[in-house]
Amino acid sequence: xxxxxxxxxxxxxxxxxxxxxxxxxxxxxxxxxxxxxxxxxxxxxxxxxxxxxxxxxxxxxxxxxxxxxxxxxxxxxxxxxxxxxxxxxxxxxxxxxxxxxxxxxxxxxxxxxxxxxxxxxxxxxxxxxxxxxxxxxxxxxxxxxxxxxxxxxxxxxxxxxxxxxxxxxxxxxxxxxxxxxxxxxxxxxxxxxxxxxxxxxxxxxxxxxxxxxxxxxxxxxxxxxxxxxxxxxxxxxxxxxxxxxxxxxxxxxxxxxxxxxxxxxxxxxxxxxxxxxxxxxxxxxxxxxxxxxxxxxxxxxxxxxxxxxxxxxxxxxxxxxxxxxxxxxxxxxxxxxxxxxxxxxxxxxxxxxxxxxxxxxxxxxxxxxxxxxxxxxxxxxxxxxxxxxxxxxxxxxxxxxxxxxxxxxxxxxxxxxxxxxxxxxxxxxxxxxxxxxxxxxxxxxxxx
Numbered sequence: 001x002x003x004x005x006x007x008x009x010x011x012x013x014x015x016x017x018x019x020x021x022x023x024x025x026x027x028x029x030x031x032x033x034x035x036x037x038x039x040x041x042x043x044x045x046x047x048x049x050x051x052x053x054x055x056x057x058x059x060x061x062x063x064x065x066x067x068x069x070x071x072x073x074x075x076x077x078x079x080x081x082x083x084x085x086x087x088x089x090x091x092x093x094x095x096x097x098x099x100x101x102x103x104x105x106x107x108x109x110x111x112x113x114x115x116x117x118x119x120x121x122x123x124x125x126x127x128x129x130x131x132x133x134x135x136x137x138x139x140x141x142x143x144x145x146x147x148x149x150x151x152x153x154x155x156x157x158x159x160x161x162x163x164x165x166x167x168x169x170x171x172x173x174x175x176x177x178x179x180x181x182x183x184x185x186x187x188x189x190x191x192x193x194x195x196x197x198x199x200x201x202x203x204x205x206x207x208x209x210x211x212x213x214x215x216x217x218x219x220x221x222x223x224x225x226x227x228x229x230x231x232x233x234x235x236x237x238x239x240x241x242x243x244x245x246x247x248x249x250x251x252x253x254x255x256x257x258x259x260x261x262x263x264x265x266x267x268x269x270x271x272x273x274x275x276x277x278x279x280x281x282x283x284x285x286x287x288x289x290x291x292x293x294x295x296x297x298x299x300x301x302x303x304x305x306x307x308x309x310x311x312x313x314x315x316x317x318x319x320x321x322x323x324x325x326x327x328x329x330x331x332x333x334x335x336x337x338x339x340x341x342x343x344x345x346x347x348x349x350x351x352x353x354x355x356x357x358x359x360x361x362x363x364x365x366x367x368x369x370x371x372x373x374x375x376x377x378x379x380x381x382x383x384x385x386x387x388x389x390x391x392x393x394x395x396x397x398x399x400x401x402x403x404x405x406x407x408x409x410x411x412x413x414x415x416x417x418x419x420x421x422x423x424x425x426x427x428x429x430x431x432x433x434x435x436x437x438x439x440x441x442x443x444x445x446x447x448x
Contacts, residue, residue, distance in 0.1 A: 003063050003304045004238050004265060009172035011056045017185040017202040023047050025209035025353060026198050030184050031061040032339060033331045034213035035175060036346035038182040044354045050182060051200055053189040057175045059215050063306035064338055065236060065260055065267050067248050068102055069120040069166040070095035072337050074252055077137035082371040087363050089141040094360040098343035099167055113173035119247040120166035123151055126253055128159040135161050152245040153259065154294040168248060168260060171339060193219060209353050212321060212330045216309050216440040222322035226408065226440065229309050229333050231427025234272040235283040238302035242266035242295040257290065275307060276424025281416035305418060307427065307438055309333045313371050318345045318364040319352065330366060400447060401434035407441035
């Protein structure tokens, strides 16, 4: 089922590319990150076009819960230990600036997108000490975080970490308005990128600067992003008749839930799992049970899922695609925080392309040094990849398709909750007939 954003907003259709063209910059992908990057490049005087395989906002942007916040889970204590206080502050400052940039842009362009400032809260029903420790870490780098014992949630909590002046909005209303300021070619699939040429099924775009803002880079080398990320799915139900809450809440416990209001509707999320690892399903039923328990008499009016790219160290890859490709750029690995990270990406990439000073760029650089935790995570991802590739050689159940991912050959797994074939290695997804739904794969599955 489609998200509430899709049912409430219809973005104007754009024509496909109609032949070869030359420009200064080309952005691949018309989601939030791609369109914002194109907007700021245009504002900086860089002639830019966007090419999109489907429709504007048709990828992950339409499935977000649309929280704009610098509070990204239990993060800052870990960042201080791995990056030092200066690095942790740079991450915080970049995301705080992103919230301000959204508000400024919405006001400047007169965009009606339900933008509301509100608190963001981490909560636990079990762990008081962990939250207090995170509050202390966040406060040490200047964040106005507080620990509280009370919440708006319909159950008792051990504690809450609260930060004020975060935000929520309707992402497609915003994207619909801001995309009118840039040139977008829809239904234009990129087939290959060679140096300064982006070859599509409707012509070739030649540009000095090439930006990959297509959720997950489909080019394996250079960059090797397939070895440095995995994807996760999470699930949401939209409730009518639930109690109103003002803050946005994220549980840090194992089965923690996400709560966030949109008008009179409550978005209840959870059930996250690695893409390709959901043999039993049941996430929507679990969320419906929680909704009935916490909000008796409420009604589920929508349900949908999202997919997120997870990096080795939990920090997005934003910057030059590879040292070998100085005029290629990438924005990926946003984790569960795509809306805030999209603005961070647009600001950093615009600064790099226009050769402006950008103090926070090093923290997000795809060429940054791996931390000890990231090295361990790389080993875990390698195990998943090896298992998926080895299953490629085992007999598969008979069906309509050959269940091997066309990206790198990993054996696909059936997801009963979404009725899709999902890749446990890199997160590509296909419908029951093998048609591509999510990359990095670029082709449909081979049929039997």
